[in-house]
Amino acid sequence: MDLLELIKQPWPWYMAGPLIGLTVPTLLLIGNKSFGISSSLRHICAACIPADLPFFKYDWKKEAWNLFFVLGIAIGGFLATNFLKNPEPIAIASSTVTALQALGIQDFEGLMPADIFSLDNIFTLKGLIFFVLGGFLVGFGTRWAGGCTSGHAIMGISNLQIPSVIATCCFMVGGFASTHLLLPLIFKLF
Amino acid sequence: MKSTLEQEEFVCEAPNTMKKSETGLANLKYLVVGILFGIVFVKAEIISWFRIQEMFRLQSFHMYGVIGSAVVVGMVSVFLIKKFNIKTLAGEQVVFHPKKFQKGQIYGGLLFGIGWAITGACPGPLFAQIGSGFVAVIITLLSAIAGTWTYGYLKDKLPN
Numbered sequence: 001m002d003l004l005e006l007i008k009q010p011w012p013w014y015m016a017g018p019l020i021g022l023t024v025p026t027l028l029l030i031g032n033k034s035f036g037i038s039s040s041l042r043h044i045c046a047a048c049i050p051a052d053l054p055f056f057k058y059d060w061k062k063e064a065w066n067l068f069f070v071l072g073i074a075i076g077g078f079l080a081t082n083f084l085k086n087p088e089p090i091a092i093a094s095s096t097v098t099a100l101q102a103l104g105i106q107d108f109e110g111l112m113p114a115d116i117f118s119l120d121n122i123f124t125l126k127g128l129i130f131f132v133l134g135g136f137l138v139g140f141g142t143r144w145a146g147g148c149t150s151g152h153a154i155m156g157i158s159n160l161q162i163p164s165v166i167a168t169c170c171f172m173v174g175g176f177a178s179t180h181l182l183l184p185l186i187f188k189l190f
Numbered sequence: 191m192k193s194t195l196e197q198e199e200f201v202c203e204a205p206n207t208m209k210k211s212e213t214g215l216a217n218l219k220y221l222v223v224g225i226l227f228g229i230v231f232v233k234a235e236i237i238s239w240f241r242i243q244e245m246f247r248l249q250s251f252h253m254y255g256v257i258g259s260a261v262v263v264g265m266v267s268v269f270l271i272k273k274f275n276i277k278t279l280a281g282e283q284v285v286f287h288p289k290k291f292q293k294g295q296i297y298g299g300l301l302f303g304i305g306w307a308i309t310g311a312c313p314g315p316l317f318a319q320i321g322s323g324f325v326a327v328i329i330t331l332l333s334a335i336a337g338t339w340t341y342g343y344l345k346d347k348l349p350n
Binding site: 007010011012013014015016017018019020021022023024025026027028029030031032033034035036037038039040041042044045049051053055056058059062063064065066068069070071072073074075076077078079080081084086090092093095096099100108111112113116117118119121122127129130131132133134135136137138139140141142143144145146147148149150151152153154155156157158159160161162163164166167168169170171172173174175176177178179180182183186 | 200201202203204205206207208209212214216217218219220221222223224225226227228229230231232233234235236237238239240241242243244245246247249250251252253254255256257258259260261262263264265267268270271276278279280282284285286287288289290291292294295296297298299300301302303304305306307308309310311312313314316317318319320321322323324325326327329330331332333334335336337338339340341342343345348350
């Protein structure tokens with residue numbers, strides 16, 4: 001198997017995890033930057049719609065590195081999907097497939113189920129819940145918590161910060177509750 | 191120019207603490223790191239709604255392995271940087287930011303968790319999903335920006 005074929009395979013956790021972990025020292029050493037992604041959303045607010053709110057009155061240009069970083073993530077997503085794509089359907093745990101089929105998911109081919117994440121859904125109730133409500137909770141929640149999976153779970157815990165451990169536990173509790181209590185109710189709507 | 195006082199008040203989890211100012215071109219470094227990061231996100235299928243569902247249903251070790259090993263590598267790196275006082279490329283002391291406990295880490299954390307399971311994405315994967323061609327996720331991103339703005343608007347009325 002040549003190298004490109006190997007790269008096209010889905011990467012196991014023990015490759016991906018350490019690479020993501022290495023982002024922490026890389027950012028610290030190339031420019032004294034603490035790893036954190038949700039702050040990019042705040043910088044976008046500060047740059048585009050500050051509306052005189054004190055929370056968005058700061059020199060966002062000094063933090064522009066974060067915007068370059070997330071733009072890079074989007075470009076990386078484009079490159080990986082278009083040039084390094086795994087030709088096989090995603091291998092999902094069969095127990096998860098069964099559970100999601102029971103909720104009404106039918107498409108298990110790609111990284112995201114077309115039942116939810118298709119353009120046709122934008123102006124439907126599905127779109128309102130999965131894009132608008134879900135996205136709002138992600139933006140509002142991460143900012144209230146002062147960070148997301150990168151800023152708290154990875155950077156914060158790497159730096160042995162107890163508040164980050166608390167935040168990460170709350171992320172998980174919210175996710176478990178949402179998956180087991182909320183999603184079954186949501187899928188009853190369709 | 192902002193006053194120094196105003197800049198000191200700015201608290202953010204991923205601040206720029208480099209003393210030397212950087213030109214626009216220097217920011218390309220972070221673009222490159224972001225590109226590599228985005229490729230890892232897609233290739234390890236971290237951006238997949240299915241993988242997040244597996245995680246919250248405890249039906250696969252994948253995401254736990256990814257996040258767990260990322261934390262271990264990050265922890266060892268931070269330890270080594272502190273222990274050997276490793277300097278940045280510009281020769282500066284690496285600055286770490288102790289976090290203060292706030293109630294928002296609980297309330298906000300729970301809300302983000304709920305949104306994470308619905309969208310199948312934390313903020314990083316949102317950008318990678320859009321780059322991967324899931325155009326509808328642009329709506330999710332715009333709504334996340336609106337959520338961030340609403341927090342800024344309500345900040346003083348919320349328990350922090």
